[in-house]
Amino acid sequence: MEALVLEKKMDLSLRDFPIERDEVMGPHDVRIKLHTVGICGSDVHYYTHGKIGPFEVKAPMILGHEASGTVVDCGAAVTTLKVGDRVCMEPGIPDPNSRATRLGMYNIDPAVRFWATPPVHGILRPSCVHPEAFTFKLPDNVSFAEGAMVEPLAVGVHAATKARIRPGDIALVMGAGPIGLVTALSALAAGCARVFVTDIDDAKLEIAAGLGPITPINVLKENMVERIRQATDGWGVEVVFEATGSPQAAATVFEPLCPGGCVVMIGGQPNPISYDAGAAMVREARVENIFRYAHVFPRCVAMLSSGAIDVKPLLTRKFDFKDSVRAFEIAASAPKGDVKMQIELPQ
Structure with a gap:
């Protein structure tokens, strides 16, 4: 063949x-x-x-x-x-x-x-x-x-499940590639009231903005942390999804996170990375890592069929x-x- x-x-x-x-x-x-x-x-x-x-x-x-x-x-x-x-x-x-x-x-x-x-x-x-x-x-x-x-969507649904999203949470997705955008859709379906999505590609951010209550941020043009703090009365987001695979982005995951929040590492890192353990400590941040997905394919199919995710x-x-x-x-x-x-x- x-x-x-x-x-x-x-x-x-x-x-x-x-x-x-x-x-x-x-x-x-x-x-x-x-x-x-x-x-x-x-x-x-x-x-x-x-x-x-x-x-x-x-x-x-x-x-x-x-x-x-x-x-x-x-x-x-x-x-x-x-x-x-x-x-x-x-x-x-x-x-x-x-x-x-x-x-x-x-x-x-x-x-x-x-x-x-x-x-x-x-x-x-x-x-x-x-x-x-x-x-x-x-x-x-x-x-x-x-x-x-369904396969890439399964990554986003698995990440949202790991985050333990509660209705009304605000999330940040770092990266507007396929995995970042299905993660944003999954976060909204899981109950997030609003999702910020960051990237450097305005065309992808425009697509993100059309998916629901999503606020796009081009990190080359504005300060991500300042924008999020202004929008959350200085509190920060409950969940940060790192979906870029960039060491530079991964180093900043705790900056926009609220006290007691959760970081979910999705993007594959080819080499060891470092992040600010002190920033994680003072927030008592929970850090989750995902590898592909498990037990979510039927959920993904059901949400596509119902229209919960498009x-x-x-x-x-x-x-x-x-x-x-x-x-x-x-x-x-x-x-x-x-x-x-x-x-x-x-x-």
């Missing part, structure tokens, strides 16, 4: 890749014809850098892990899905017998196999085999494009599968105003 293959750093090709020979469908698995696959920042990072932390591309690897598609075959023991169902897929498969999985923290199981994380292949290809337990039916009013957004404004560009290499080249250039690019496969 033809697939988008990362041969090595900065070398992508669309070519035949015989992965289907290695994919045996078991009784609890389904085969899915892929429809839409999102381009994630991690996919782009593997393309431009060849590795993320300890995960290094040492052999050709298929990219892609944000996906939706249609069930075309079912294992003998599958009961919740049938041929023809439109679905989205959770891309990380843990070891069911690991201690982390048995404790309910399957996302941090060291043995988890996650699409497009070396050496595991992704799904920018015509079809894949996946466990029924990690495949979720899409309601009729949720499109394939929205279904492929991700359609984040879908800024679509490419045909035959243009996948060009799509990644454009994504790597980080064009202003683009939030989520997706690739649509032939049907």
Whole structure:
């Protein structure tokens, strides 16, 4: 089957890749014809850098892990899905017998196999085999494009859950990329009365401002902390979500935080970072860290279907599968105003 293959750093090709020979469908698995696959920042990072932390591309690897598609075959023991169902897929498969999985923290199981994380292949290809337990039916009013957004949305919902948001809280999201914006949407859905979003891209901040009671702040043009203190009578925000992955931004997370507030670290940091422990101490700040997500895919699908969260404004560009290499080249250039690019496969 033809697939988008990362041969090595900065070398992508669309070519035949015989992965289907290695994919045996078991009784609890389904085969899915892929429809839409999102381009994630991690996919782009593997393309431009060849590795993320300890995960290094040492052999050709298929990219892609944000996906939706249609069930075309079912294992003998599958009961919740049938041929023809439109679905989205959770891309990380843990070891069911690991201690982390048995404790309910399957996302941090060291043995988890996650699409497009070396050496595991992704799904920018015509079809894949996946466990029924990690495949979720899409309601009729949720499109394939929205279904492929469930994976990044899951990060935001997991972050909002970790923050323990209370109705009426005010939050700050640092970063208006895809993860930052789904986090802002998740914070509002969780009960925040208002969310500040910071970035340096006015086009992305304009998109953010249209998502609800969101106040955009361009940190190149105004002082974030002063703006937030003025808007909160000097108190600060109850929750800060760090979604930039920038050491400079991470160093400032406690400055806009109110006493007793919570910081949630979302953005991946390639190197160790430092922050002001004294500022955290005098606030008795709670610090949470997230790694992907767990137990939230059904919640995300339900919120998309009900209208509690609308991700359609984040879908800024679509490419045909035959243009996948060009799509990644454009994504790597980080064009202003683009939030989520997706690739649509032939049907």
